[in-house]
Amino acid sequence: MPKPHLERVLITGASGTLGYNVVRQLSAAHPETRLHVLMRTLNPSLFGDLANVTAQQVDMLDTDGVSSAVKAFQPNAIIHCAASGVRPSAIGYFDLVNLNVSATLHLFRAACDIPDCHFIHISTGLVYGQQDRPCRETDAVNTLHPYGATKAAADCVLRAAAERLNRQLTIVRPFSFTGLHDGGDRLFPSLLRAALEGKPFAMSPGTQQRDFCAVQDVADAIQLILEQGDHPGRDIFNVGSGLSISLGRIVHQVATQLSLDVEIQFGARPFHPLEPPQLIADLSRTQALGWHPRINLAYAVWQLARAAFPQLQVTEPKQFREFA
Numbered sequence: 001m002p003k004p005h006l007e008r009v010l011i012t013g014a015s016g017t018l019g020y021n022v023v024r025q026l027s028a029a030h031p032e033t034r035l036h037v038l039m040r041t042l043n044p045s046l047f048g049d050l051a052n053v054t055a056q057q058v059d060m061l062d063t064d065g066v067s068s069a070v071k072a073f074q075p076n077a078i079i080h081c082a083a084s085g086v087r088p089s090a091i092g093y094f095d096l097v098n099l100n101v102s103a104t105l106h107l108f109r110a111a112c113d114i115p116d117c118h119f120i121h122i123s124t125g126l127v128y129g130q131q132d133r134p135c136r137e138t139d140a141v142n143t144l145h146p147y148g149a150t151k152a153a154a155d156c157v158l159r160a161a162a163e164r165l166n167r168q169l170t171i172v173r174p175f176s177f178t179g180l181h182d183g184g185d186r187l188f189p190s191l192l193r194a195a196l197e198g199k200p201f202a203m204s205p206g207t208q209q210r211d212f213c214a215v216q217d218v219a220d221a222i223q224l225i226l227e228q229g230d231h232p233g234r235d236i237f238n239v240g241s242g243l244s245i246s247l248g249r250i251v252h253q254v255a256t257q258l259s260l261d262v263e264i265q266f267g268a269r270p271f272h273p274l275e276p277p278q279l280i281a282d283l284s285r286t287q288a289l290g291w292h293p294r295i296n297l298a299y300a301v302w303q304l305a306r307a308a309f310p311q312l313q314v315t316e317p318k319q320f321r322e323f324a
Helices: 017-029 063-073 093-111 146-165 187-197 215-228 247-257 297-308
Strands: 008-012 034-039 053-057 077-080 118-122 169-174 176-178 201-203 212-214 236-239 264-266
Touching: 008 017, 008 063, 017 034, 017 176, 017 215, 034 063, 063 093, 077 093, 077 215, 093 118, 093 146, 118 146, 118 215, 146 169, 169 215, 176 187, 176 215, 176 297, 187 201, 187 247, 187 297, 201 247, 212 215, 212 297, 215 236, 247 264, 247 297
Parallel strands: 008 034, 008 077, 034 053, 077 118, 118 169, 169 236, 176 212, 201 264
Antiparallel strands: none
16 A cells, blocks of 8 residues: 555556656556546546556646646645646636646635645746756745746745745746657757758857756656655755756767767857846755656657658667766
8 A cells, every 4th residue: 555645646647758757666666656647638548557546637727627726636645737828828828827827826716725735836047037056945946937937936925835835835846858758849859859950050159168968857756756755944846957057069069979960050049038148946955855867868768769760760869967
């Protein structure tokens, strides 16, 4: 039997990159835990092979549907991965606020009707403004990035609510990540698609310093936080690689390790006007839990290539990083 706080876990956003990997890793690590995923559109191919996972079609903006699902399942923990707006054109601004802030607060309110339900909110490193050093969890949130700003708003209101109502809340702030189930026009799926189609890969000048890690490492951190339970006085955890590397170098290193035959056109696209030139995670607090990033980023992209672009010839790189 699983530990009481791991008996029933509800997960939102399971069709996204992080949510998908969280579900699959938790299912493997805790086969006796019941995992219930809320999805706007059901896709049996995602988790049909996992015996301890059930799925329910619920739109996060359907407040009655969300409340009913939470009440019926009675989760011991909720991992809230559902969000939108990382890409500026993906969703209108007020729709972004409704999903990332209003729907999040409604889900938290539903959790408050369940005793001892641990609410794990997946935020983002984009809540931080420009720093000349790695971002710490104690730094003020300060951003005009639409996605980062809505996540920052949710973070602040959730923390105030948890303090007022004496609820178990943990906020996880992943920085950039990729791996299995990454898709759309995001950086590495776009790079792999360009290589497959024999087209140049257009990107920004690539001089911005970024913290990029494997999605498996982010899922591992979330799993550890879930297993350990609440951390009073330490309710926010950064997750990333902890490495400050220019985006251009990151892309070049991945392309080299995978032996990708692709022309990278640096400067063919502008910088995002609202992203800081440096965004790096201070991992001290998260590493104190016993977590460390382990997976080589190029290996995560290789896994993505094998799953999503099977016709693309890629070299398998080493799986693990040489240093923590």
